[in-house]
Amino acid sequence: MAGADHDDCCRGAHAASQQGEFTQATVWDACRDGIQEAIETQLDDEQAPPVIIDGLPTIGKTRHAKEIAFDLDVSAAILTHRYETRDQHLGLAAEHQKTVVEVPTLDRDCPTRRGEYGSDWAERINDYRLRGASPTYLHHYLQDVLPCMQDGDCPYLARWDAVEEADVIVGGPAHAALDRVVDDRVVIFDEDPGTAYRTEFDANQLSTAISTFLSKNEDLPIDDHFGLIGAATNEGMEAIRDAIRDELSDNTSIARPTEAVDDDDGHAEAPTAVLAMLELGGPIIGDTAPTEYDWDDQLREEAGLDYVELPDGSQVVYDHAESRVVIRRPPTLDAARAVVGLDGTPVEELWRGRLGVDEIVSWRILCDDCRARYLRDVIGYEFVQTTSHVKPYSSGEYVNRRGDFGVIEAVANRHDTTPGVITTKSAAERLFEEPSSEPFIDIERVTDQIADVKHYGALRSSNDFTGTEVGVVLGSPHPGDRPLQITAALEGFTAVRGDEGKGTDLDYGIPERPFLRHYREHKIAQAVLRFGRTTAATVYIHTGILPEWLSEMVTVGPEAVTIEERSEGQRGVIRALLDEGPGTAAEIANREGVSIGEKQTRDWLKRLRSEGYVSRDDSQPYTWGANGLADAPHTAHVRLPELE
Structure with a gap:
């Protein structure tokens, strides 16, 4: 097994065999030992590749990483997305003798960005950042006028001295792009860095940024986006192409931060986009379009995308269909002492590309069988899958309010609690914020029975549902074909949706479907395991899409669940009984x-009487009255299975 010398099926099983029992403490020990060994292996061998620790969200990866970083004899950096998680690391620093410092950020450390000198300055600084200027560059370039620099260095700059001297620093994934954060340190990424190193231009932004840069640069022989297209696609303009290459390729980095502050429409990555468009032959596809680079014919012909890596290491994907450019500038981690990633559902292809490394290995803490044993037997999870349908909810278009509300109300009634709910952002807006166009679908009635609603995109490293004993996961996420194809292209793959496959059979022609799994199945698994975590939890999964290892742990499947949506007329009767009280059938x-x-x-x-929600007297004609009807799911009758 990778990263271990024993013959057990996984690290968790090995720890259990050594300690004589398979417990939560055993699995946590296996996680801690795995992180420790991943670091030591790289410290002992400079040629050893970075390691991803493949561990479920419930086994203490974050806490172990912090404790190990504090105990190392070398400096370390812990990089995590959420400020909340950074604060947890900093709050526990008092228990150790090491100096622990947070990497400064504009949002926390710059008075100008925080609005202490007025909203105009705050918005101005934020706009520069959105256009690619780094915080340090902004403070030096604008030091004569920036309010926070008038009485000495801004706290943002002043705190960097402490960072460079600290034993352990805590920051975000984007900070890995800074040599002074990663050089000569053990670097621990707490969760996948995601899009931290990406810049994206839509068609309008691309044209504006490119034209702005070209129009004011007198050393370049063209002055707008259309001129660039002509130069890129016209065989007779070789001299112009060479002049542009000479001007833009001689720099250590093609990006120029001055472009973000010298013009309202400028962007630091505009020069990168210019060179990329030139080398890719522009948006006009032609066999004779001259370029110094070879493009992937399959990627261009089947997916309508082009990919190029530029001299400074930046990677660019151009989308012909939408005239969109995505630029990725991975960090340089060559000078790091060791690199470890922590991920509950890792995809090696993504980690390798996002960190800019040629090789990376993944060490699993628990095999599939031991995952099931840990989650069901040790933690006490029960998973109920309520439907076999995929329910693609990313756009919100296919949200089924009647069925979804029925499931939520039924779960709340069954467990006599307010469950947490996780769904897509669009589905949450459609379900709980937009008024219903159908009579008697009472949104407030449902939201009153929910503890909180989170969406998939806000779950990274989240502990918001820790200890929540009942949860509902509604629908499956999917970003759409184009984002998935662009992600795949950045990693060297051509992703094309098959003609027949959809739903559970959806396929993009890539073995093992790594990118689809990342965007869909893995996000569902991450959502499911946000509930309970260290305590028992029952999670109702309202989608038919699950990772194979998780589907095998389902306690009860959709065949044991019945969802019968109530019609408008049926809902009207319920409301009439609740609002106006008992009556005969004719009166109602x-x-x-x-x-x-x-x-x-x-x-x-x-x-309704057979369901136990309505009573009747013995008179003729019968008088019908509510009998627990106020608690009945009003949009659907849902039969949930009995659980032990």
């Missing part, structure tokens, strides 16, 4: 808002 059928006739009303009242 004639009430405002009831759209079905007397016979259908009577049949529906009998059904």
Whole structure:
């Protein structure tokens, strides 16, 4: 097994065999030992590749990384997305003798950015940052006018001295791009760095940024985006192409931060986009378009994308369909003493490209069998899958309010608690914020039965649902074909959706479907394991898409769940009983808002009585009254399985 000398199926099993039992403490020990060994292996051998620790979100990766970093004999950097997690590291620093310092950020350390000198200055600084200027560059370039630099260095700059001297520094993934953060340190990435090193231009932004840069640069022979297209695609303009290359390729970095502050429409990466467009032959596809670079014909012909790596190491994908450019500038980690990534659902292809390394290895803490043993037997998870349908909810278009609300209310009633809910951002807005176009779908009635709602995109390293004993995961995420194809192209793959495959069979022609798994199955697994974490939890999974290892742990599947949506007329009867009290079938059928006739009303009242929500007396005609109807799921009748 990679990174270990024993014959057990995984590190967790090995730790259990050594200690004589398989417990939470055993698995945590295995995680800690794995991180420790990953670091020591690289410290002992400079040629050893970076290591990803493949460990479930519940096994203490963050805490172990912090403790190990504090105990090292060499300096370390812990890089994590969330300020909350950084604060946890800093808060525990008092327990150790090492000096621990947070890497300064504009949002926390610059008074100008925080608005202490007015909103105009704060917005101005934020705009420069969005256009690619680094915080340090801004403070030096604008030092004569920047309010926070008038009485000495801004706290943002002043705190860098402490960072460079600290034993342990805590920052974000973007800080890995700074040599003074990573050089001669053990670097620990707490979760995948994601898009920390990416810059994206849509068609309008691209044209504006390129034209702005070209128009004011007198050393370049063209002055706008259209001129660049002509130079890139016209065989007779070789001299112009050479002049542009000479001007832009001689620099250590093609990016120029001055472009972000010298013009309202400028961007630091505009020169990178110019050179990339030139080398890719521009947006006009032609066999004779001259370029110094070879492009991938399959990527261009099948996916409508081009990829190029520029002299400064930046990687660029051009989208012909949308005239979109994505620039990635991975960090340089060659001078780091060791590099370790922590990830509950890692994809090696993504980690390797995002960190800019040629080789990376993944060490699993628990094999699939031991994952099941740990989550079900040790932690006490129960997973109920309520549907076999994919339910692609990223756009919000396919959200089913009646079914989803019915599941939420049924879960809340079954467990007599307010569950946490995780879904996509668009689905959350559609479900809980947009008014319903259908009669008697009471959003407030449902939100009152929910502890909190989070969306997939806000879950990275989140502990918000720790200790929550009941959770609901609604629908599956998917960014759309184009983002997935661009992500794949950056890693050297051509992703093309198959003609027939969709839903659970969706395929992009790449073995093992790494990028689809990253965006879909892995995000669902991360969401499911946000509940409980260190305590038992029951999680209802309202999508048919799960990683294979998690689907094998499902306690009860969709065949044991029934969801019968209530019609407008049926909901009207429920509301009439709740609002106006008991009545005969005829009386209820004639009430405002009831759209079905007397016979259908009577049949529906009998059904509600069989469900236990309506009572009737012995008189003729019967008088029907609410009997627990206020607690009944009002949009759907949902039968959930009994759990032990």
